[in-house]
Amino acid sequence: MDNNINEQKIDYSVDARLVISELEAVHPIFLLNEVPASYEKNKTEYLEFTSKAITFTEFRLATQKCLAILGDGHIIAGLACNSNPLYIDIDWIANDGKLYLLDERKKPTDVEIVSISGVPVNKITEQVDIYYTAENEAAKQNNYTIYCRREDMFLLAGCSYTDSGIELQTSDGRTIICDAYNEALTIKRENYIIRHEMLGDVFYIDLRQFREDSSVDEMAEQIENAVDNGTKKFIIDVRDNYGGNSDVGEQLLQAMGMTAPDYGMFMRHSKLSQEQMSYKSDDKSFIWQPDASKAVPNENIILLVLTNVETFSSATMLGVWVQDGKLGKVVGQISSNKPNAYGEMLSIKLPVSKINFNISCKRFLRPDINANPDSLIPDIEVPFGDDILTAALDYMSLI
Numbered sequence: 001m002d003n004n005i006n007e008q009k010i011d012y013s014v015d016a017r018l019v020i021s022e023l024e025a026v027h028p029i030f031l032l033n034e035v036p037a038s039y040e041k042n043k044t045e046y047l048e049f050t051s052k053a054i055t056f057t058e059f060r061l062a063t064q065k066c067l068a069i070l071g072d073g074h075i076i077a078g079l080a081c082n083s084n085p086l087y088i089d090i091d092w093i094a095n096d097g098k099l100y101l102l103d104e105r106k107k108p109t110d111v112e113i114v115s116i117s118g119v120p121v122n123k124i125t126e127q128v129d130i131y132y133t134a135e136n137e138a139a140k141q142n143n144y145t146i147y148c149r150r151e152d153m154f155l156l157a158g159c160s161y162t163d164s165g166i167e168l169q170t171s172d173g174r175t176i177i178c179d180a181y182n183e184a185l186t187i188k189r190e191n192y193i194i195r196h197e198m199l200g201d202v203f204y205i206d207l208r209q210f211r212e213d214s215s216v217d218e219m220a221e222q223i224e225n226a227v228d229n230g231t232k233k234f235i236i237d238v239r240d241n242y243g244g245n246s247d248v249g250e251q252l253l254q255a256m257g258m259t260a261p262d263y264g265m266f267m268r269h270s271k272l273s274q275e276q277m278s279y280k281s282d283d284k285s286f287i288w289q290p291d292a293s294k295a296v297p298n299e300n301i302i303l304l305v306l307t308n309v310e311t312f313s314s315a316t317m318l319g320v321w322v323q324d325g326k327l328g329k330v331v332g333q334i335s336s337n338k339p340n341a342y343g344e345m346l347s348i349k350l351p352v353s354k355i356n357f358n359i360s361c362k363r364f365l366r367p368d369i370n371a372n373p374d375s376l377i378p379d380i381e382v383p384f385g386d387d388i389l390t391a392a393l394d395y396m397s398l399i
Helices: 013-026 039-049 056-068 073-080 121-131 137-147 151-156 214-228 247-255 271-276 314-324 388-397
Strands: 086-088 092-095 098-102 108-116 166-170 175-178 180-182 194-199 202-207 233-237 264-268 285-288 302-307 329-332 342-349 356-365
Touching (some): 013 039, 013 356, 086 151, 092 137, 121 137, 247 314
Parallel strands (some): 302 329
Antiparallel strands (some): 166 175, 264 285, 342 356
């Protein structure tokens, strides 16, 4: 059942050298003197490993391993998408490095997965740590939830299949037999970008993607009308939202009569940025200072933004704007990327593997320079396993 076993071995050395040369020419980390000490060692090992014929999976994993040390979740997420892996067919969630089964309502139970085919779970999480960047502790737990189920990770840890499938041992003494399946065939994608409903006197906005679209324009108009008609309570739900164009978040805030504070930005200019971005510069970099004082709240509006561990990129930025600008409150769980994060992706296509390799060209800095740079910590933290929307509505009911 190993879907990589028959892969052809190819010389990917041209791709590997291009990965390193473009990375070092584009990514801000190399101008900001924030490169981890182990990077040079990782790079040397990577170029040596890829100098011989290897499989596509070996090339992808070696690239991930080399670059994970940089701490940029956008880069690793892109690389991981260049595969069609098998996953263990089971629902669990990670908390404090442990994997807990979910019940039929997708709620955590107290039953822990202690091993997979006899291999302790911590041996699998060790592999995930090697190949997947975790920008903060929340991201680390989310990585375990997702990638401990991936075939390449549990095989690297020494797990194996039996004739009946994959054996999982639980803390209550059971053995569960699971199949492996293709994640792409089972993920349910929402067929909308944004929608809303009234939950009592609360205008609830369910935002799935930060994508400029007529539905966002229509939502902004509905928000403006609601404000004009006296609606005061708003919730923007960006749980499980992986981001996109941050302008969407600004548009929704403006519809509520608010102005976001200024995020700071360090942009590195390069040949690639000249080719792919609308603004040009001969300077090595451009700096925009963060400024929380630029925020303009609407004192007549009570705004909550819902986040969870899957909130990422522009979705995290929206929460940071609201928190740092004192435009409202963040409710839920810590999101899986840093408020001070790399982003704004430039792309090259690697000629041999055909991977679209994405590289950040900006470093973003949250408006409040005294706030936590590593984690967006909710103003109202919801305990592990509790429903975040229910907690937000309970808070609104008291106002």
